[in-house]
Amino acid sequence: MAEAPARPSAQAWTPAQPLVEVRGLRTWFPVRSGVINRVVGQVRAVDGVDLDIRQGETLGLVGESGCGKSTLGRSILRLVQPTAGEVRFKGRDILRIGSRSMRRMRREMSIIFQDPFASLDPRQTVADILGEALDIHRLARSTRARKERVSELLGLVGLSGDFAGRYPHEFSGGQRQRIGIARALAVDPSFIVCDEPISALDVSIQAQIINLLEQLQDKFHLTYLFIAHDLSVVKHISDRIAVMYVGKVVEVSPARDLYRQPKHPYTGSLLSAIPIPDPRLERRRERIILKGDVASPLNPPSGCRFRTRCFKAQPRCAETEPPLETVNLGDHKAACYYPLS
Amino acid sequence: MSFAHLLEVDDIHTHLAVKDGTVRAVDGVSFTIDAGETLGIVGESGSGKSMTALSIMRLLPRSGSIVEGKVTFKGRVLTDLSEDEMEAMRGTEIAMIFQDPMTSLNPVYRIGWQVGEPLRIHRHVDTRKSIVAAVDLLRKAGIPDAPRRVGQFPHMFSGGMRQRAMIAMGLSTSPSLLIADEPTTALDVTIQAQILDLLRTLNRDYGTATILITHNLGVVAGMCDRVIVMYAGRVVEQGRTEDVFARPEHPYTWSLLRSIPRLDADEHEPLKPIDGSPPDMVRLPAGCKFTPRCPFAIGRCAKEEPELLAVRNQLSRCWVTQGGVTLDGAGVG
Ligand SMILES: Nc1ncnc2c1ncn2[C@@H]1O[C@H](COP(=O)(O)OP(=O)(O)OP(=O)(O)O)[C@@H](O)[C@H]1O
Ligand SMILES: Nc1ncnc2c1ncn2[C@@H]1O[C@H](COP(=O)(O)OP(=O)(O)O)[C@@H](O)[C@H]1O
Ligand code: SF4
Ligand code: SF4
Ligand SMILES: [Mg+2]
Ligand SMILES: [Mg+2]
Numbered sequence: 001m002a003e004a005p006a007r008p009s010a011q012a013w014t015p016a017q018p019l020v021e022v023r024g025l026r027t028w029f030p031v032r033s034g035v036i037n038r039v040v041g042q043v044r045a046v047d048g049v050d051l052d053i054r055q056g057e058t059l060g061l062v063g064e065s066g067c068g069k070s071t072l073g074r075s076i077l078r079l080v081q082p083t084a085g086e087v088r089f090k091g092r093d094i095l096r097i098g099s100r101s102m103r104r105m106r107r108e109m110s111i112i113f114q115d116p117f118a119s120l121d122p123r124q125t126v127a128d129i130l131g132e133a134l135d136i137h138r139l140a141r142s143t144r145a146r147k148e149r150v151s152e153l154l155g156l157v158g159l160s161g162d163f164a165g166r167y168p169h170e171f172s173g174g175q176r177q178r179i180g181i182a183r184a185l186a187v188d189p190s191f192i193v194c195d196e197p198i199s200a201l202d203v204s205i206q207a208q209i210i211n212l213l214e215q216l217q218d219k220f221h222l223t224y225l226f227i228a229h230d231l232s233v234v235k236h237i238s239d240r241i242a243v244m245y246v247g248k249v250v251e252v253s254p255a256r257d258l259y260r261q262p263k264h265p266y267t268g269s270l271l272s273a274i275p276i277p278d279p280r281l282e283r284r285r286e287r288i289i290l291k292g293d294v295a296s297p298l299n300p301p302s303g304c305r306f307r308t309r310c311f312k313a314q315p316r317c318a319e320t321e322p323p324l325e326t327v328n329l330g331d332h333k334a335a336c337y338y339p340l341s
Numbered sequence: 342m343s344f345a346h347l348l349e350v351d352d353i354h355t356h357l358a359v360k361d362g363t364v365r366a367v368d369g370v371s372f373t374i375d376a377g378e379t380l381g382i383v384g385e386s387g388s389g390k391s392m393t394a395l396s397i398m399r400l401l402p403r404s405g406s407i408v409e410g411k412v413t414f415k416g417r418v419l420t421d422l423s424e425d426e427m428e429a430m431r432g433t434e435i436a437m438i439f440q441d442p443m444t445s446l447n448p449v450y451r452i453g454w455q456v457g458e459p460l461r462i463h464r465h466v467d468t469r470k471s472i473v474a475a476v477d478l479l480r481k482a483g484i485p486d487a488p489r490r491v492g493q494f495p496h497m498f499s500g501g502m503r504q505r506a507m508i509a510m511g512l513s514t515s516p517s518l519l520i521a522d523e524p525t526t527a528l529d530v531t532i533q534a535q536i537l538d539l540l541r542t543l544n545r546d547y548g549t550a551t552i553l554i555t556h557n558l559g560v561v562a563g564m565c566d567r568v569i570v571m572y573a574g575r576v577v578e579q580g581r582t583e584d585v586f587a588r589p590e591h592p593y594t595w596s597l598l599r600s601i602p603r604l605d606a607d608e609h610e611p612l613k614p615i616d617g618s619p620p621d622m623v624r625l626p627a628g629c630k631f632t633p634r635c636p637f638a639i640g641r642c643a644k645e646e647p648e649l650l651a652v653r654n655q656l657s658r659c660w661v662t663q664g665g666v667t668l669d670g671a672g673v674g
Contacts, residue, residue, distance in 0.1 A: 064531065064532075172619075174618055202556075202618075203385055203600070204596070204600060204619065204634075205615075205618060206600070206614075207600040207602075207614035207615070208614040231530070231604060232601070232602045232604045235604060269531060271604070273531050274530060274604050276603060276604050278562055278586060279583045279586050280583065283563060287534060289534055289538050292485070293502070293532070294529070
């Protein structure tokens with residue numbers, strides 16, 4: 001059973017309903033080659049995703065490199081144009097609205113990037129970086145109001161207002177990520193895609209940023225899509241977690257259930273691969289060591305995409321793709337014919 | 342020949358020239374490793390882990406040099422060897438694998454040729470035999486379809502397979518010491534698990550001593566007999582892995598263990614971060630380098646730097662624990 005069909009009209013939306021509803025979403029990238037630049041294939045980065053993001057929650061999104069996490073996050077914000085499907089934000093299909101309405105929608109959504117070094121323009125001061133979003137959406141009425149807002153934003157992320165005139169290279173990695181967060185907050189959004197916001201940071205700094213994101217969520221009632229490949233971090237921060245494999249969501253469930261009772265064999269192996277910083281426990285643990293590498297999104301295997309690495313695969317798995325179905329009580333779904341018990 | 346330890350690193354100081362001064366990347370590091378042991382080196386980025394490894398291998402960047410100290414391997418002083426002698430040592434007795442295998446594999450040569458190279462150079466094996474050996478080594482390193490794979494180029498390999506190829510090459514001459522610098526940091530967790538499993542097997546089957554450099558405390562917990570914790574170019578704590586994790590004796594280790602989210606943690610508690618940021622290696626503070634971030638600091642800490650001394654089961658560089666205080670509530674097991 002897929003998620004319930006999205007409602008037809010914007011008027012019907014209330015906060016009790018999902019903030020974001022993703023239906024049948026596909027984002028393919030053409031691969032070109034030769035002198036006439038002929039399309040020779042399609043990278044199926046996101047290949048048929050159904051997903052709800054609920055108001056006020058943190059939905060964790062995990063999976064291996066290249067499985068389509070960032071592309072899904074960007075497609076939801078329409079920073080890349082999806083090939084097919086629907087993304088409803090507060091009930092409105094943002095893939096099909098005009099540019100004026102989209103501009104208004106943009107104030108509700110933001111993104112925080114992985115690499116605080118690459119994502120900030122080195123020639124802009126902090127004030128310019130934060131002010132840019134304010135200018136685009138005409139959110140500051142005067143120079144003074146703009147200055148005050150910049151100062152306020154810096155305060156929100158734990159930086160001194162004196163930093164406004166400085167350039168990104170004058171900051172440490174953790175401070176730069178704080179600036180990236182302040183930039184995301186500038187438009188006063190309700191939804192933020194956090195695309196691996198701590199992966200580039202030192203271990204000793206990661207906890208500061210996680211705590212900051214959690215505090216800001218409480219303060220502004222933010223909804224997060226939190227992308228990461230570190231499942232320990234995702235478990236800590238998420239209410240629910242979606243697991244992706246080669247363009248598909250293969251399991252989605254409340255965080256606690258996912259860790260206690262993973263249903264998809266891929267989730268099971270992913271969890272068993274995370275090292276736990278406790279020597280006694282870590283040495284006793286049973287590990288599922290997967291064979292081989294992640295399948296190619298250019299040419300995914302027939303049927304279940306995980307079957308080339310799956311330790312439970314049967315002939316049936318090669319035939320048709322298993323649908324994402326309820327496996328446990330209510331809120332836990334997995335796409336597998338032979339789920340883990 | 343008899344020697345006390347397989348490798349003995351004795352008070353090495355490695356300096357690097359940078360635009361605005363000198364980085365004391367390694368500032369008085371000493372440790373030993375014995376045959377068959379796995380030693381972990383942890384610390385955040387810039388703490389001197391790689392420079393310690395490169396000092397042992399004598400593969401420092403041109404701006405760097407060992408200004409003091411001695412490295413002894415099987416009784417031979419590596420720091421005194423000629424470049425040719427050291428090169429022979431690197432090809433046969435000590436192997437090193439890096440975080441990004443693409444930078445250490447040559448893109449224009451076939452994998453089999455590269456994996457067999459140490460055998461041709463150091464064991465004077467002919468080309469054909471070296472390729473046959475490469476097939477065998479790749480198979481041992483867990484690469485399926487090895488006879489076909491030897492003919493491929495590095496870009497046709499995935500990240501995990503390249504790392505396996507590097508390990509195969511490193512092990513071709515059966516070295517007694519393998520230095521692995523963040524060998525899984527660039528890899529996905531399921532591939533990381535494969536590579537760690539391979540390193541574990543090699544250590545068990547061939548008794549290869551391993552120095553495993555990582556910033557991942559979970560990896561250390563699962564792999565290492567002993568662990569060294571580095572901060573600002575220094576060893577701040579050293580001990581048996583179980584002891585260090587169960588009862589850290591240095592505030593940096595203690596704080597680090599408390600700050601990381603754990604897969605097996607049950608209740609949702611806010612994390613306890615370490616304040617501040619890692620030190621600027623060109624302008625290190627006086628006294629203990631952890632003072633600005635340390636929740637236990639006392640007056641003396643900012644003025645005088647403690648030595649690395651025995652504190653219960655470990656070595657710790659801290660005035661407070663050396664003075665008998667225990668860092669309560671930090672244990673994980
Ligand atoms: N603009 C693009 N053009 C062509 N292919 C792309 C483009 N962006 C992404 N891809 C491809 O789409 C797939 C999914 O990429 P994506 O960046 O979404 O992965 P990811 O899950 O975020 O990975 P990571 O964990 O490495 O960040 C990959 O095969 C990638 O190479
Ligand atoms: N090629 C280089 N030139 C100058 N300084 C360097 C070079 N490589 C590393 N450093 C500096 O040396 C210190 C230790 O670095 P490194 O050993 O690479 O740390 P780690 O491996 O623990 O991350 C850092 O301050 C780093 O910036
Ligand atoms: S459907 Fe089959 S191949 Fe896919 S995960 Fe389930 S058991 Fe494995
Ligand atoms: S010497 Fe002082 S500052 Fe340094 S770790 Fe110990 S208590 Fe902290
Ligand atoms: Mg990504
Ligand atoms: Mg390093």
